[in-house]
Amino acid sequence: MPISPTNDTPTALIDRVRSAAESRTPLHIRGGDTKAFYGEPVGGQPLDMRDWRGIVAHEPSELVITVRAGTPLAEVEAALAEKGQHLPFDPPHFGDSATIGGVVAAGLAGPARATAGGVRDYVLGAQFINGKGEWLTFGGQVMKNVAGYDVSRALAGSMGTLGVITHLSLKVLPVAPAEATLVFQLGQHGALEQLHRWGGQPLPLNASCWVKDTTSPDAPELLFVRLRGAVAAVESACDRMAREAGGQRMDNAQAGPDWAACRDQTLPFFAPPSADHGLWRLSLPQTAPVIDLPHAQLIEWQGAQRWLWAPASAAAQIRAAAATVQGHATLFRASADSAPGVRRFDAESPALQTITRRLREAFDPHGIFNPGRMG
Structure with a gap:
């Protein structure tokens, strides 16, 4: 629902989005740009979130932290570490300038994902600006507070296509003894x-x-x-x-x-073996067997995430191999010249396409946020 202005209102961001909506100007939402390689290339005017930073509240006894989206991930982790806490999903940094908003927007988790859960499992609430320039709030600061659609968790992995995240409330956990x-x-x-x-x-x-x-x-x-x-x-x-x-x-x-x-x-392993190879991520059931592909692999998440380097010509073979075990394949990293014409993400099912389209129409009716990022 829309929220009333406060001392923590992102007025400049709201004005920028409203202006872009009126002129139908695409916006490229960006934080530290550490995940700029992920997804399809995006055009539009940059909307830099790094100035919208700061820890709003941290309640160690309640296991929750609320932060502005442009806050550096390293700053959040340092504040949690002081209280013996951490983000259990092990978010990748991919660089010193990673922001907490980028962590949630990309929806990427590290080695602990298979047992600790993913990013969306730790998003308690969010505030964001939709494509009409409205500042909305969903969720809150406790686990059982959601009626209807849990939009705050839908932001995880949305790649900035639903709105401009301004605030996040995240569940944290104590560091294991x-x-x-x-x-x-x-x-x-x-x-x-x-x-x-x-x-x-x-x-x-x-x-x-x-x-x-x-x-x-x-x-x-x-x-x-x-x-x-x-x-x-x-x-x-x-x-x-x-x-x-x-x-x-x-x-x-x-x-x-x-x-x-x-x-x-x-x-x-993650150093490119040659300029014409891209890094593929296979997302599979944990119990999937060895995948017969002629490429060296690195396997995480107890078998559920498998990485390999391969040329663009192997795209169909890789995606078919993943599909045979009810998985899918993503071209995670590739230079502009190494994979021309190869889509980064697998095509969505018709049912999922319908849900995705309706969500985007509801929150970004003019299509101004990161257009094309998810293909």
Whole structure:
């Protein structure tokens, strides 16, 4: 619903949107531009959100933080860390200038996604400006406060196509008392089988990453598993899993930066093998088997997210392989010249197209926000 002006009203942003709506001028909403590569290219006049920043409220005892959308992600994480809290979905940074609004708009989560949940699971409420220049509020600061459509969570992953997010209230959680990382020398098939077996047991699994170092033909295939939880639970799980699959425990001082590198795609695997290759993301059921594709892969989320580098000519093969196991494939990163004519996202089903179209017509009737970003 529309909200009345306050001392925290984004007047300049509202005026900018109203002017753009009247002139039918497209706007390119942007924060730190760390995820500018994601999605289809966008034109329009830049609408920079970085000046609209600041932590509005943080209630550690209530496990909620409310922030302006242009607030740097690093600033939010630092404030939470001071109180022993964090964003459990492990948001990627992809650069020092990442903003919390960009985190929610992109809807991307890091290695802990499979067990901790995704971005939308932690959005309690939001305020945003729609395509008519109206400042709206949805949700609130508690979990059970929604009647009707939960629009605040629909903003997660909307890529700025529904409105200009101004404020976000996010659920946070305490940092786990204990953390450990185990590494196992397992092939892809064995790693997936082991992950599926562990996933059905009461173990404090938090993240997983299977990878083979493509820079050396003799490099081993390795499965990394991160555990988080109570001290006793983590220690017991470490002993049991190491015995079952021959794993070794890593030093946390070494494992921590490695998980951050996995989250932010700075591991050696994520370096482009050649200029004509793009990075593909396969989103699959966790229990999907090994996908028979002639490209090296990195596998996260207990099998649900799989990365690979491939040329544009392999697009049809990759998408068909994902579809055979009820998944889909996204061309996540690609230069303008490496994938001409290849759409970034899979085509939506007719039912989902209808829902998406109606949402956009309701919130952005003139189509001014990030037009074409989602294809």
